[in-house]
Amino acid sequence: MHIDPAMAGRVLKLPHTSSLAPANARSSSGSPPCGLPCGRVLPVRPGRANSWPAVATAVSKSRPQVGENAAISLQNLVYMDGALAVSLGLVNGTGQRKPEQWPSSHDDTAEVATAEPPLPGSHEVRPCFPTYPPRNMHRQLSTVDVLEKIGISRHFAVEIKSILDVTYSCWLQRDEEIVLDLETCAMAFRILRMNGYDVSSDDLSHVSEASSDFSDTVSLLELYKASQVSISEDELILDSIGSWTGCLLKEQLSSSPVQRTPLFREVQHALDSPFYTTLDRLEHKRNIEQFDAMEHQMLKTPYSPGQTSQQDLVALGAMDFSRIQSVYQRELQHLDSWVKESRLDQLPFARQKLAYFYLSAAGTMFPPELSDARVVWAKNGVLTTVVDDFFDVAGSKQELENLAALVETWDEHEETAGGCCCSSEHVEILFSAIYGSVNELGAKASAAQGRDVTGHLVEIWQELLRSMMTEVEWKESGHVPTAEEYMGNAVVTFTLGPIVLPALYFAGPKIAESVVTGPEYNELFRLMSTCGRLLNDVQTYEREYVEGKLNSVSLLVLRSGGSMTIEEARREMQGPIDACRRDLLRLVLREDSAVPRPCRELFWDMCKTCYFFYSGSDAFSSPDQKAGAVDALIHLPLQLASGNLLSGLDFSDSL
Structure with missing residues (x-):
């Protein structure tokens, strides 16, 4: 990595501890004075503060395997080959900490690399927070x-x-x-x-x-x-x-x-x-x-x-972004190969939305240790979109019933490794992809959780297909559901269940079965899905009307007896959307919660994703409206203007 010579003699003061979740949401007992406590100290091995080539080499040799919960914490980068990688702060003081002074590396929410103890006579570097x-x-x-x-x-x-x-x-x-x-x-x-x-x-x-x-x-x-x-x-x-x-x-x-x-x-x-x-x-x-x-x-x-x-802090942010961006690129390549291996790219009716789903995963669950969660989120996003398209535009009634029945009788296919009686090649491709992915991800999730959770992942898909079949029956019979009927079914058919809920098992904490079946977990899902469904309905009512489908906007107009226009109905939806968003954020932020904070944050991540794609337009259905965002996050390096003080730094060698 190249660095401006004027900055080469400085070393960023970096803390040891990393955490996936924000800090605990309570003040310590008593009333401390309103000042900043002195930070902890970390070692820098003598004579190695500016060993940039060694660090770059170490980084290139230590890239994680995709989907293996590989944590490339910044501490790994900092202590590789004895060199402090980010040469941007100030070396302060000398001395040696006693072993009992070193912070614990135990963390229930993420795997965090532990810095090695200081060598005798080594420099010590205070964290970047000044006193x-x-x-x-x-x-x-x-x-x-x-x-x-x-x-x-x-x-x-x-x-x-x-x-x-x-x-x-x-x-x-x-x-x-x-x-x-x-x-x-x-x-x-x-x-x-x-x-x-x-x-x-x-x-x-x-x-x-x-x-x-x-x-x-x-x-x-x-x-x-x-x-x-x-x-x-x-x-x-x-x-x-x-x-x-x-x-x-x-x-x-x-x-x-x-x-x-x-x-x-x-x-x-x-x-x-x-x-x-x-x-x-x-x-x-x-x-x-x-x-x-x-x-x-x-x-x-x-x-x-x-x-x-x-400037020192932002330079560290730039290095962190550039390093992790290479992880995103490898994960997306892995997912692209999976789509081809699963033959999902051979379905002519299917929207190819892998890039958008991976964008939403990496854009919210960005730390490198959440690799498995990103891959699960993106895979199931692709699968649910293809299944949704099959139900909306491509599948015959027989094919839809066949696919739903295959998922419903999941356990009967174990002995034949997913072999089934499929009514068409499209059904065979879809079921094989669902069956193989759910079983593979279920095994990983079960290992991470220390209990069998594959059955829960199967139940999520079964509930989705049942609800989709309900919509098929409504359309075929001409049934006009009440608003309550519609939303009760629509929060499931919006397909966020298979995307978000399996990813919770890879967020870090272990989740007890009693939590998964508990009221808070279900309310988080309901609020997230309701908010997303209403945002989607406001932008997609015209297309769905052409397809013969009702949504909350058209139902509101219909139930008004013609006294309400489409635009008035769309504005009317804003109140419930805002209420769901606020209520969801309250549940995500509150302290006394059965669902761990890192898991609650995934519900909020998906809520933000729905706003990202459906604020002002149906950007999700557009093949290129968010293509620039995909490139910016995954493919394009940082663009630092010539007047920017960081523009003299070259981060490419650290990848």
Whole structure:
């Protein structure tokens, strides 16, 4: 890897601990002072801080196998061949930690590589979080925000938890450093809530349009973003803040002083793309490429000599993105081969949506250790789409009944390894692909969970085919379901069950059978599927009407007796969509939950994916509307503008 000589003498201060899930959502006991605890220290072997060629070679020889839950944590990269790979921070101090001071590598949510203990006489490097003065809440939160925006917060889970625990304590005390500064207050509310801390929107009651500085674009932007993390339709304060800050920001966009600046781009992006309509990894790439737009976050307190700069953090994010992008490329190649081996590409009626499903998997479940989850998500996404197309446009009634019967009598095919009496070649290809994939993934999931879960995966497919057959019968008989009948069946036929639910078994934690059959698990699924189905219905009602299918929009018009237009029905759907999204986010973020947080996050990931494809249009059905996003995430390297301070770095050799 090539690095600017001016930066070659510096080493990024990197923490040891990585976590798949955000830190625990509670403050520690007592009320600690509102300052940042001192970070842990890590070793750098003497004389090896700038061993870039050795590191690049080590990385190229240690690429993971696709679908084997291969974890290439950043710690692996950092300690390969005794070299600290990211040469971007400052070496601080010398000495040696005692063994008992080293943090534990045990983590229930992910496999995390353990850094080796320091050698005698080695340098020690402090984490990238600088030691701030006790009263500098804005700087601390800005650092956390930047780490989350560029996708490397998982490498700093312990440090982030320390900051947020202190911030939460100060929030509960109504500390004036938070309350009196609108930008800090809004940022604290948003970050604390999204990391699972119990913060009430009532604590923003002092924020009003009359009390705000209309010229302070940064504070308005933070307030607008805070208003989007609503978890209840009763949070009228957030609705109000979102309304007036949105109007003021739009007014500022039309004024010349703000235009053509990095802040202008960030405001425009926030207004155009609410956070729940975006894919995380695409946002990380955008923020790295345009990291000058984040500079405003760090301006309230100047850097002191020896502190890690925002540029250092973003450079680490750039290296992390480039390294993991090569993992995505190999996984997609593996999946493409599977499609061909399964003969799914030979079905002329089927939409080929592998790239879109893998985009949604890698765009949300982006850490490398979630390889199995991404592969399961994408495979089942392809299968459900092909089956859905078969039911909608290609299969005869006999073929559909045949496929449904084969899935229903799953166990009868075990002795013949999937051999069956298929009424057509299309049925044979479909059932063979479903049967082989479910059994293979079930065996992997069972090994990961320590119990047999294959039966659950089969039941998910059986329920889907039963519900699809119900729609066939409705269409054939001319039955017009009630809204309740329609949604009860449609949350299943939207096909998210086989995509999301098996992936939960690869998210890290073990999931007890009592959790899978419990009310919270089912409510998470219902809210996710309802939100996705309604988003889809709003955009696809015309196509489905031509196909002779009813959806929630056409049913609403029909039940109104002609008094409601299609456009009015579409607008009417927005209320239930918003309510489902808010309720889902509340379940995902709450602390007292039977379903582990990493698993709950997958329901939210799919909700965001549905918004990504169905906000404003039916982008999923378009072969190229999201093709640019696929290329950006998987194929195209980071595009750093010539004026960007990272543009002198070459990340290609690290792949």
